[in-house]
Amino acid sequence: MKKGRTGQSPIGTALVYVLCILLTILSIFPFWTMLMNATRSTYEIQERAVALLPSTYFMNNLNILLGKAFNPWRGFMNSMIVAGCATLLAVYFSTLTAYAIVIYDWKLKRAFFTFIMAVMMIPQTVVTIGFYQMIYKVGLQNNFLPLILPSIAASSTVFFMKQYMEPSLSKEIIQSARIDGAGEFFTFNRIALPIMKPAIATQGIFCFVNTWNALFMPMVLLTKKEMYTMPIMVSLLKGDIYRTEYGSIYLGLTLTVLPLFVVYFLLSKYIIAGVALGSVKG
Amino acid sequence: MKKKGFSYAKWGYIFAAPFMIAFAIFMLYPVIYTLFIGFTDMKGMIPDSVHILEDPLGNFKSILSDALFKKSLGNTFKMWIWNFIPQIGLALLLAAWFTNDRMKLKGKGFFKVIFYMPNIITAATVAMLFYSLFSYPKGPINDILIATGVLKESYNFAVDGKAAQMTVAFIQFWMWYGYTMIVLISGILGISPDIFEAADIDGASGFQKFIYVTLPNLKTIMLFTLVTSLIGGLQMFDIPKLYLDGGPSDATRTAQIFIYKKAFSGAYMYNEAAAASIILFLIIAVFAAILFYMLRDKDEAALHKIIKAQEKAYKKKMKEQEGK
Numbered sequence: 001m002k003k004g005r006t007g008q009s010p011i012g013t014a015l016v017y018v019l020c021i022l023l024t025i026l027s028i029f030p031f032w033t034m035l036m037n038a039t040r041s042t043y044e045i046q047e048r049a050v051a052l053l054p055s056t057y058f059m060n061n062l063n064i065l066l067g068k069a070f071n072p073w074r075g076f077m078n079s080m081i082v083a084g085c086a087t088l089l090a091v092y093f094s095t096l097t098a099y100a101i102v103i104y105d106w107k108l109k110r111a112f113f114t115f116i117m118a119v120m121m122i123p124q125t126v127v128t129i130g131f132y133q134m135i136y137k138v139g140l141q142n143n144f145l146p147l148i149l150p151s152i153a154a155s156s157t158v159f160f161m162k163q164y165m166e167p168s169l170s171k172e173i174i175q176s177a178r179i180d181g182a183g184e185f186f187t188f189n190r191i192a193l194p195i196m197k198p199a200i201a202t203q204g205i206f207c208f209v210n211t212w213n214a215l216f217m218p219m220v221l222l223t224k225k226e227m228y229t230m231p232i233m234v235s236l237l238k239g240d241i242y243r244t245e246y247g248s249i250y251l252g253l254t255l256t257v258l259p260l261f262v263v264y265f266l267l268s269k270y271i272i273a274g275v276a277l278g279s280v281k282g
Numbered sequence: 283m284k285k286k287g288f289s290y291a292k293w294g295y296i297f298a299a300p301f302m303i304a305f306a307i308f309m310l311y312p313v314i315y316t317l318f319i320g321f322t323d324m325k326g327m328i329p330d331s332v333h334i335l336e337d338p339l340g341n342f343k344s345i346l347s348d349a350l351f352k353k354s355l356g357n358t359f360k361m362w363i364w365n366f367i368p369q370i371g372l373a374l375l376l377a378a379w380f381t382n383d384r385m386k387l388k389g390k391g392f393f394k395v396i397f398y399m400p401n402i403i404t405a406a407t408v409a410m411l412f413y414s415l416f417s418y419p420k421g422p423i424n425d426i427l428i429a430t431g432v433l434k435e436s437y438n439f440a441v442d443g444k445a446a447q448m449t450v451a452f453i454q455f456w457m458w459y460g461y462t463m464i465v466l467i468s469g470i471l472g473i474s475p476d477i478f479e480a481a482d483i484d485g486a487s488g489f490q491k492f493i494y495v496t497l498p499n500l501k502t503i504m505l506f507t508l509v510t511s512l513i514g515g516l517q518m519f520d521i522p523k524l525y526l527d528g529g530p531s532d533a534t535r536t537a538q539i540f541i542y543k544k545a546f547s548g549a550y551m552y553n554e555a556a557a558a559s560i561i562l563f564l565i566i567a568v569f570a571a572i573l574f575y576m577l578r579d580k581d582e583a584a585l586h587k588i589i590k591a592q593e594k595a596y597k598k599k600m601k602e603q604e605g606k
């Protein structure tokens with residue numbers, strides 16, 4: 001009896017491992033198949049669609065892929081511009097807004113914070129049509145600005161920054177900077193921002209990945225092929241032009257996820273920690 | 283000296299201003315504009331003069347009586363629930379195991395990284411990847427199912443509505459259970475170890491602890507997961523759009539795909555699309571309100587915590603003022 005309470009039964013533990021390994025296979029299998037098939041010919045894929053080892057048709061697939069509408073380099077650069085700029089704006093201005101709430105005492109401060117929490121709950125869907133019409137009227141479709149600028153008001157990022165800033169940034173430091181004659185902006189940029197670095201890194205990763213992956217707004221606003229971001233570029237793979245070029249389709253998909261894999265496996269520690277802190281809105 | 287706090291107040295407004303301005307332009311105005319469009323006759327690729335309808339609720343009425351909208355809404359709910367129930371179930375199970383010290387599981391960090399991985403990959407790519415994996419007559423999934431004897435001959439998953447819905451739900455599940463698991467793990471780790479110790483002393487088994495200690499203490503965080511998943515799930519778009527573009531015969535058409543197609547294809551009915559998005563918003567708001575209401579009563583403990591923290595802050599403030 002007692003043994004069952006102090007130690008876990010080995011069979012139970014074994015079952016847990018089996019399930020975890022099955023789930024690992026489930027996570028990896030689709031991407032593995034994608035990687036392998038990216039190097040295989042259409043004929044090979046039609047003969048046997050699952051392969052554990054690569055073949056030799058990588059260059060061939062690449063030539064077919066690049067010979068048509070799909071332009072991964074363009075998509076990569078466009079996504080880099082949009083996601084990079086949006087991330088910079090989001091982390092800088094969110095930290096600034098959090099600073100306004102944490103450091104200063106102003107009348108509407110509490111109401112403002114409640115308001116930010118309410119904004120987090122507004123679903124994107126009710127913004128879309130009005131946003132599109134507004135952008136259309138000022139003629140900014142096929143422009144990256146409407147995809148970048150809204151990130152100045154990233155409510156969930158502000159929320160996270162505020163939660164992080166409260167215990168880690170003491171008012172005394174700010175006070176002493178003031179006594180030394182530092183201006184308010186200078187104090188923020190030189191003292192608050194460096195202290196916030198860990199939070200900025202975590203939030204930066206999530207902002208970047210979220211903007212990088214966004215499909216709806218870019219698809220609605222960008223109609224020119226040379227403006228396509230990576231996720232819209234993906235939809236080109238489904239068109240008739242690649243109908244039977246299975247290897248090329250898998251290769252195209254591989255190219256769109258490669259940057260994310262690199263980011264993920266370099267920073268997975270911080271990403272997992274960030275999720276645990278409740279920083280991502282699902 | 284004492285007046286200093288007062289004279290700095292304007293900087294609070296200055297630093298919060300960019301957020302407010304961006305919010306007003308990119309969110310508040312579009313939301314109001316969407317609402318306005320919902321009452322007008324705005325349609326056509328390039329809408330000319332826009333008027334408020336004689337029957338201001340006309341768009342809402344036609345959307346609410348639109349069978350396709352109802353079907354899209356039903357599909358969205360179905361696919362969300364089929365993804366959410368297994369997702370929270372598996373996530374809870376894994377979270378309980380991963381936080382169980384007695385089990386001494388190895389490789390927890392590795393499993394977390396692997397289980398969360400699909401979440402970070404572009405949903406558009408994931409949808410296309412699964413489209414390729416499920417391809418017919420020859421494709422990885424069909425090959426495996428035939429090799430393992432589940433199927434006798436290839437099955438065309440893309441023409442069967444039910445199968446398509448299940449696949450979309452499965453992809454959502456696959457992308458999100460790792461995220462939910464990590465959130466729940468941090469929730470369990472946040473429970474005071476004293477409670478678990480007390481349960482240990484009382485001789486509770488692992489299963490009993492899970493039922494009587496872990497689950498009740500996870501209520502808040504599970505409701506949070508439920509609300510965020512619902513808000514996201516009811517706006518499901520990327521996966522069903524790129525997987526089968528809402529097909530076959532509208533089986534995977536979600537509310538958001540309905541709105542997209544209303545506004546940006548066919549007759550470009552911006553007015554009806556706006557009305558549909560407002561209705562979707564109201565549905566989400568009602569569900570969120572119900573869930574928050576359920577949270578309210580049972581969260582007295584949290585409220586006490588807040589009050590205590592405020593008292594503490596107040597006392598600290600008083601002390602500071604005394605110090606000055």
